[in-house]
Amino acid sequence: ATYPLRVGEAKLWLRTKDGTAVGNPVLLYAAATARVRGVHPQSGPRKGGTYVHAFVEDVPSRSAELGYLRCRFNASVVAATYVNRSALSCIAPPLDGADVGKMAVTGRVPLEVSSNAQDYSSSGIFFEYTAGARVVGVFPTGGPTAGGVLVQVEGDSFAAGAARCSFGGVVVSATVVSPRLARCIAPPYDEARAVALEMSSNGGADFSSS
DSSP states (O other), X not given: OOXXXXXXXXEEEEEOTTOOEEEEEEEXXXXXXXXXXXXXXXXXXXXXXXXXXXXXXXXXXHHHHTTOOEEEETTEEEEOEEEETTEXXXXXXXXXXXXXXXXXXXXXXXXXXXXXXXXXXXXXXXXXXXXXXXXXXXXXXXXXXXXXXXXXXXXXXXXXXXXXXXXXXXXXXEEEEETTEEEEEOOOOSSOOOOOEEEESSTXXXXXXX
16 A cells, blocks of 8 residues: 655554564655756856756755755756755756767756655756857957956857856956957956956856866
């Protein structure tokens, strides 16, 4: 027979037909069905490695203690880390690892979570793989340590609303003119030195390495 379980731990006994218990009880943990409410960032490069936060409901800390938390990007499953009852974190696998197709360049995949490493949510939340930002040139190539210079960045895959410029690790907002052109204001620096200028298309979660 099948009996409903309350959320939490319960002891499971094996009994013979006459009701005699056999051996020691097995500890069974029943978790509520997880549900994903949102994800941040909502996109990342196809190479994977994006640190993703999944905002969830009904994920108890006990599932983390038992090592049961998972994120599933389409068909690819990765371990998840418990942040609190409302959030998990996981690392996005490569696009090919998400089983979307070996020749795929970009693509949206469903992102679901599990609190028992077997049953997954069905929330309809998606994570989008992109080509990833790439920088091919900047103008001007220098400016005063006081900053304030408008820098034009040329490259590929710049996304409006989520673009950021990194000047040697100092992140500033960027204005996207087109997928191949963005502009940002150079920040101030304490000393004169050369720094790498890289771009992000997902709010600063991932940057190019051009």
